Amino acid sequence: MIAFINVALLTLLAVVTVAIVRQRSLFAAVILSGIYSFLMASVLIVLDAVDVAMTEASVGAGISTVVLLATLHLIKTTESRSVRPRILPMFVVLGTGAFLVWGTLVMPPYGTADNIIHKHVVPRYINDTIKETGVPNIVTSVLADYRGYDTLGETTVIFTAGIGVMLLLGGRRRRTKSGQDGRSP
Amino acid sequence: MSVLETVLGHYDYVITMFLMMAGLYIVVASGNMVKKLIGLSIFQTSVYLLYIEPGKITGGTAPIVDPAFSVYSNPLPHVLILTAIVVGVATLALGLALVARINEAYGTIEEDEIFDRDRES
Numbered sequence: 001m002i003a004f005i006n007v008a009l010l011t012l013l014a015v016v017t018v019a020i021v022r023q024r025s026l027f028a029a030v031i032l033s034g035i036y037s038f039l040m041a042s043v044l045i046v047l048d049a050v051d052v053a054m055t056e057a058s059v060g061a062g063i064s065t066v067v068l069l070a071t072l073h074l075i076k077t078t079e080s081r082s083v084r085p086r087i088l089p090m091f092v093v094l095g096t097g098a099f100l101v102w103g104t105l106v107m108p109p110y111g112t113a114d115n116i117i118h119k120h121v122v123p124r125y126i127n128d129t130i131k132e133t134g135v136p137n138i139v140t141s142v143l144a145d146y147r148g149y150d151t152l153g154e155t156t157v158i159f160t161a162g163i164g165v166m167l168l169l170g171g172r173r174r175r176t177k178s179g180q181d182g183r184s185p
Numbered sequence: 186m187s188v189l190e191t192v193l194g195h196y197d198y199v200i201t202m203f204l205m206m207a208g209l210y211i212v213v214a215s216g217n218m219v220k221k222l223i224g225l226s227i228f229q230t231s232v233y234l235l236y237i238e239p240g241k242i243t244g245g246t247a248p249i250v251d252p253a254f255s256v257y258s259n260p261l262p263h264v265l266i267l268t269a270i271v272v273g274v275a276t277l278a279l280g281l282a283l284v285a286r287i288n289e290a291y292g293t294i295e296e297d298e299i300f301d302r303d304r305e306s
């Protein structure tokens with residue numbers, strides 16, 4: 001039953017992606033990408049990644065959509081030009097895709113328990129997390145305790161991106177205030 | 186293993202690769218910069234799937250320790266992707282700020298129009 005739900009959700013994801021590729025209206029594309037993120041969050045719940053699903057639903061479907069809509073408000077355009085079908089990109093994409101699918105055929109099938117990635121450090125995290133950190137949620141204990149430095153690096157990235165956005169958009173307000181509208185005629 | 190079993194066991198990976206290539210196609214073929222960034226985030230999301238799918242164990246549960254369960258799915262990919270999602274939205278915001286700035290300078294976000302304007306000047 002769960003495997004069936006998984007297949008259905010993944011098929012829906014593919015359908016929504018095709019709709020995004022074919023969509024000319026930017027507003028519709030943004031809303032479709034919000035739907036895409038919610039479907040992705042559902043798939044992640046089926047794959048037992050509940051923490052990732054919550055983050056994807058709040059950050060991917062929430063913040064990303066809001067930021068995209070704010071940009072559409074700033075650029076005041078909602079239609080993209082119609083894309084004439086391009087042969088070369090399609091050819092490259094199909095070729096690369098075929099290679100990647102061929103490469104995944106050697107991966108263990110869905111749900112294999114004796115997969116090599118479950119053998120190395122993971123049993124230690126699962127067995128010792130209560131004893132060493134007292135946190136039952138293993139994802140939290142690894143993120144905030146065992147690998148706390150990575151999370152520090154992550155916040156540095158967000159800080160840098162925030163400074164970049166402030167510099168790019170803050171100058172805009174100053175220019176329009178001093179009378180010279182930076183927009184081209 | 187029969188062909189049908191292979192297809193069903195690897196359906197996740199096939200869809201992941203499809204999403205990845207659809208994102209790549211949007212980035213390459215679309216001239217609109219907002220559309221390109223949407224394509225880029227589709228590509229990113231497909232990488233989340235690529236990481237988390239092998240971590241699933243049939244019959245396992247979410248990796249929260251409880252005496253009632255003994256089999257847990259692999260928590261390590263979840264941690265990595267949690268970081269990737271947050272970094273992804275940071276890069277998306279930075280890219281969109283650049284798009285807004287380009288629109289201010291050129292009056293358009295279509296790639297070929299921007300190239301035309303550069304050639305004129």
